[in-house]
Amino acid sequence: MTDQSLEQLIISVTRQALESAQITAQDVDEIVLGHYNAGLVPLAFPSSLVLQADDDLRFVPATRVENACATGSAAVHQAVRSLLAGTARTVLVVGVEKMTDAPAHGVGRALLGADYDLAGQESGVGFAGLFAEIAKAYFERYGDVSDAMAKIAAKNHRNGMDNPYAHLRRDLGYEFCATVSADNPLVAAPLRRTDCSPVSDGAAALVLTTATAVDAARPRVRLRGIGQANDFLPTSRRDPVAFAGARAAWSRALSSAGVGVDDLDLVELHDCFTIAELLLYEVIGLTEQGKGAQAIEEGWVYRDGKLPVNPSGGLKAKGHPIGATGVSQHVLAAMQLSGTAGDMQIPGAGLAGVFNMGGVGVANYASVLERVD
Numbered sequence: 291m292t293d294q295s296l297e298q299l300i301i302s303v304t305r306q307a308l309e310s311a312q313i314t315a316q317d318v319d320e321i322v323l324g325h326y327n328a329g330l331v332p333l334a335f336p337s338s339l340v341l342q343a344d345d346d347l348r349f350v351p352a353t354r355v356e357n358a359c360a361t362g363s364a365a366v367h368q369a370v371r372s373l374l375a376g377t378a379r380t381v382l383v384v385g386v387e388k389m390t391d392a393p394a395h396g397v398g399r400a401l402l403g404a405d406y407d408l409a410g411q412e413s414g415v416g417f418a419g420l421f422a423e424i425a426k427a428y429f430e431r432y433g434d435v436s437d438a439m440a441k442i443a444a445k446n447h448r449n450g451m452d453n454p455y456a457h458l459r460r461d462l463g464y465e466f467c468a469t470v471s472a473d474n475p476l477v478a479a480p481l482r483r484t485d486c487s488p489v490s491d492g493a494a495a496l497v498l499t500t501a502t503a504v505d506a507a508r509p510r511v512r513l514r515g516i517g518q519a520n521d522f523l524p525t526s527r528r529d530p531v532a533f534a535g536a537r538a539a540w541s542r543a544l545s546s547a548g549v550g551v552d553d554l555d556l557v558e559l560h561d562c563f564t565i566a567e568l569l570l571y572e573v574i575g576l577t578e579q580g581k582g583a584q585a586i587e588e589g590w591v592y593r594d595g596k597l598p599v600n601p602s603g604g605l606k607a608k609g610h611p612i613g614a615t616g617v618s619q620h621v622l623a624a625m626q627l628s629g630t631a632g633d634m635q636i637p638g639a640g641l642a643g644v645f646n647m648g649g650v651g652v653a654n655y656a657s658v659l660e661r662v663d
Contacts, residue, residue: 362615
């Protein structure tokens with residue numbers, strides 16, 4: 291999508307979301323736009339760009355929200371709170387990011403604005419360097435899991451082949467992902483290029499409503515539970531491999547939904563780096579702490595496993611346009627539950643989890659979605 295402007299991305303997904311929801315712009319009571327930016331594009335005030343999709347959106351309240359890499363989910367949760375408060379009946383949520391126009395050093399600097407210790411500094415590796423330190427700490431405490439990380443990368447690249455919206459639609463295979471080479475160099479040891487999500491442009495949109503669904507031809511999707519938790523910002527105040535804030539958000543979402551991890555049919559989670567996905571296996575309760583590799587090695591997280599993780603290809607393959615990521619995770623989960631996921635479809639999916647985080651486990655959002663027949 292590098293040929294589309296920020297405005298074009300927003301207009302395109304907004305129109306698609308309204309059409310898919312079978313509503314008109316006149317039905318929208320509120321707009322929430324998720325957009326990180328931090329200097330990635332000059333325009334830092336894009337909330338009213340959503341109105342460009344339809345003149346009937348003029349004068350609808352529109353607010354931009356931001357919470358680092360969890361910006362998209364922050365927008366979704368903001369919409370939910372408006373619905374719960376009764377100030378809106380139908381909310382349009384849009385997530386967007388235009389990243390490829392910025393030079394590599396500019397992207398790195400923008401992303402590091404989400405880190406307490408490195409904000410404002412120049413870095414050749416950006417957030418990859420931070421997650422490399424996470425990987426090193428994990429290796430030191432629990433052993434080297436580079437092989438499991440390569441398997442995660444290979445899994446998500448393979449899943450991305452079935453996602454028509456994915457940025458990287460290439461089945462690279464385990465051997466390539468496990469081998470350091472000229473085509474797969476170390477970005478920040480021990481992270482190889484295939485351990486890192488790409489810099490991407492993208493947008494996603496959805497409609498949340500308390501109104502009665504119009505389309506009886508397909509199952510409705512209901513947001514059954516949500517959870518949010520923020521952890522301390524300084525790295526020194528967090529255990530680097532515990533992801534305690536992520537655990538709190540996930541636990542709150544499951545509790546509010548009244549379900550357990552064994553009830554879920556799939557999860558879309560935040561694999562900005564493969565070590566993050568492995569750690570999140572532990573966070574969501576698939577394995578004990580320190581044993582995340584077991585989930586990939588025993589095949590639990592593959593499409594035909596007991597809990598498919600990132601059947602969309604995850605951030606690793608579909609891309610990580612910051613403001614759009616959390617919204618797209620909810621959209622992809624909803625597609626699975628409504629039976630409209632095409633080649634990505636997990637047969638019989640009825641309950642899905644979503645997890646999105648900002649910073650290194652600092653801003654954490656979790657959701658549980660369910661099919662309503």
